[in-house]
Amino acid sequence: MEDKEFTAFVVRENNGAWEGTREARKISELPPGQVLIRVSYSSVNYKDALSASGNRGVTRHYPHTPGIDAAGIVEESGSDRFHAGDEVIVTGYDLGMNTDGGWGQYIRVPDSWPVRRPAGMTLRDAMIYGTAGFTAALSVRKLIRYGIQPEDGQILVTGATGGVGSLALSILHKLGYHTAAVTGKGAARDMLKHLGAEEVVLREDAVDETGKALLTPLWAAAVDTVGGAVLETALKTVRYGGCVTACGNVAGYRLETTVYPFILRGISLLGIDSVQCPMDEREELWQLLAGPWRPYTFAENTEEITPETLPENIDRILHGKVTGRILVCME
Ligand SMILES: NC(=O)c1ccc[n+]([C@@H]2O[C@H](COP(=O)([O-])OP(=O)(O)OC[C@H]3O[C@@H](n4cnc5c(N)ncnc54)[C@H](OP(=O)(O)O)[C@@H]3O)[C@@H](O)[C@H]2O)c1
Known part of the structure; x- marks a missing residue:
């Protein structure tokens, strides 16, 4: 050639x-x-x-x-x-x-x-999802495999207007989950509700400043996309037996926590990596994204x-x- x-x-x-x-x-x-x-x-x-x-x-x-x-x-x-x-x-x-x-x-x-x-998805669609959509799907699947079900309560999604966050919200909504979105953008409230968020929490209200080891339990689980203090607070506010997925570090790569969410509430912190994800799982997730998991608001x-x-x-x-x-x- x-x-x-x-x-x-x-x-x-x-x-x-x-x-x-x-x-x-x-x-x-x-x-x-x-x-x-x-x-x-x-x-x-x-x-x-x-x-x-x-x-x-x-x-x-x-x-x-x-x-x-x-x-x-x-x-x-x-x-x-x-x-x-x-x-x-x-x-x-x-x-x-x-x-x-x-x-x-x-x-x-x-x-x-x-x-x-996959059939049912154009090349353009695939890049609307891209790594962000794939990572959102990996996070949602981890919650499902952990056993979190729609009737368990609200799922907190952080960095909600971002690529991973907005697609995680949309996929969860499609699958019948109730969600609360954390955002730094107050003006994005309507957009987040349109994607399916039942509640919108401003980032400043999602970062604990009391220093307490545990706070009032609010969420069945959390999909964290930002790390740092937002993730630390999510760990303190997930209910007994819940879990938190972690994929990102835009709010910081350090995690300062105590063992209490783990030993007093039985919470699990689940890591998400899209980079080395095995091929059989990749193919399966792309099939889901092309079909049953495709959000109602896809491409918006x-x-x-x-x-x-x-x-x-x-x-x-x-x-x-x-x-x-x-x-x-x-x-
Ligand atoms: N582990 C993996 O395999 C994997 C794969 C993909 C992405 N990631 C990571 O996941 C994260 C999100 O990726 P993305 O592509 O969705 O990024 P993105 O589109 O830039 O979205 C990130 C969102 O985080 C929020 N944010 C920005 N700065 C922040 C801060 N200082 N504190 C708290 N929140 C902040 C903003 O949303 P709001 O204004 O709505 O809060 C922003 O839109 C990145 O760290 C990325 O590297 C990891």
Whole structure:
């Protein structure tokens, strides 16, 4: 195959500052892998913004093309698992971290990374969910497997206007759960109610300042997407026998707690990782997202952008200003 040229958003370090621009690249410059994919859509996640702004915990080496999400069409495959023309989704693993990601028109990845697009879901739909929707689904499934049922009471969802939070709220609503949403954006109250939140709690009221080890029990369980003091408070306010899933760290990576929620209320803290999630579970969750778990409000609260506006959107997400999902059209 000729060494095609394509366009990618490339982040470079310049005297301690990181700047991304669209550049011409060649297929031969992509990392090795069995599957070459022409990317139709990507998205913007908090982790992409960290990669694009020089966070070495996410991306060690620059120049680099971020984009932890990609959905597109296989153009060339050296593997029996995929053939030219297959429509696939790639999220997690090393995509967009230290492997060139979905903010380029082409990616090349190992054949163990892509998931076949499930029936009933377009490539565009897949990137409306992206890693955020997949992580929301992982969190909801953990609650269900733990045994939390709709009649048990309200589920607290934190970072509720964010990608993971808004999709977790919407999926829980579709599955008949009652939810309370924690947000830093007072103006988003109506939007959160529309996604299915029965109650909206302002972030300042969801952070305990008394220092007590336990507070009045309120929630059957919690889906935490932010970490820090919000997660600490969730652990103090979940009812006896409940659980809290933890996937994020935008409010802080430290967790200061006591053993009391665990030994006096029997609460469990359940970790969520979308990056190394095993393939059989990935395929199953994408099937659920394409069908029975697809929220009534799917695709609302999604902005579609072109790669030209990535720099301002990176800034918005880093400053917690985004509501819902940002979809990037790469076609
Ligand atoms: N473990 C995994 O596999 C996995 C996968 C995906 C994402 N994540 C992590 O999950 C988190 C959420 O990801 P995302 O893509 O949903 O991000 P996002 O779209 O940027 O949403 C994050 C939301 O958190 C809230 N927030 C922002 N700054 C905050 C602060 N200082 N304190 C408390 N809340 C704050 C905001 O919502 P409100 O204004 O409504 O409060 C914001 O919209 C990130 O930390 C991300 O890295 C982890």
